[in-house]
Amino acid sequence: xxxxxxxxxxxxxxxxxxTNDGSFGLFNEQTKSDVALLFENDIRSRTMPADTFKxxxxxxxxxxxxxxxxxxxxxxxVALQNLGAGPIEKDTGTVVKFNKHAxxxxxxxxxxxxxxxxxxxxxETATGAARAERFDPGKGEQVRVIxxxxxxxxxxxxVREM
Numbered sequence: 001x002x003x004x005x006x007x008x009x010x011x012x013x014x015x016x017x018x019t020n021d022g023s024f025g026l027f028n029e030q031t032k033s034d035v036a037l038l039f040e041n042d043i044r045s046r047t048m049p050a051d052t053f054k055x056x057x058x059x060x061x062x063x064x065x066x067x068x069x070x071x072x073x074x075x076x077x078v079a080l081q082n083l084g085a086g087p088i089e090k091d092t093g094t095v096v097k098f099n100k101h102a103x104x105x106x107x108x109x110x111x112x113x114x115x116x117x118x119x120x121x122x123x124e125t126a127t128g129a130a131r132a133e134r135f136d137p138g139k140g141e142q143v144r145v146i147x148x149x150x151x152x153x154x155x156x157x158x159v160r161e162m
Contacts, residue, residue: 001025001062001124002146002158005080008056015050015077017062020090020144021162027064027077037078039063043122043129047079059083059146061122061158063129081122083157087149092162095141100133103156105143115147115156124160132159 003019017025029050047063061081066074091113093105104114121132137143142162147154 001064001160002060002083003062005053005056005058005060008054010051013051015053015080017060019062020146021160025062027062027075030076030078037065038128039078040130043081043131044079046120047081049079050077053080053082055082059086059088061129083146084148088157089147089149089154090145091147092142092144095137095139095143097139098135098137103132103137103143103145103159105145113154115145115154115159117156121156122158124158132156135159137161 001019003017003025005015006018007016013029013031015027015029017027019025060083062077063079064075064077066076091105091107093107096106096112097104101117102114103117104112106112117132123130123132123135125135144160144162145156146158147156
C-alpha cells in the first residue's frame, strides 16, 4: 500500500497514512518480535522499521499485515519505505503492455503512459510485496502506479492491481 504519512504517534504506537487508494490508513506498529514474516531481503533493505520512522509528510510504501476496512481494520505496519522528495507521479489505468522492463497503461484520461521498471520497483500482489519484475498483470487489468519523474523519464516505484 502507498500514501503520505500524516501522523506518527509513538505513545499510541500508531502511524496514519493518507493512502493513495482512499482507504483509511491507521496502522498499529508491530510490537511482537517473534512474528514470522515473508519479506524479501532486497525489499526489506530499503525500508525503515515502523518504530524508527519519523518522516511525517513523506510519500511511502507501507509494508503491513492484517486487513479489513474502516477504522477497525487492525492493520499492523512492519516497515515503511520513503519514496523520496520527488517529483512523484500517481496514475491509474488499464494495462496495455507489460514486460520485465516496462509497463504501459492507458490512463483514466485516455493517454498511454510507459513506466520503466528498475531494480527497486515494488508490486503489491495477492501474496504480499514483491519486486515489480515479478508482477504479472494481464492486458486490460486496472492498476495504480507511482513513479519518479527524472528528465521526462517515468521510473516505476510502486504498482498494484485495483
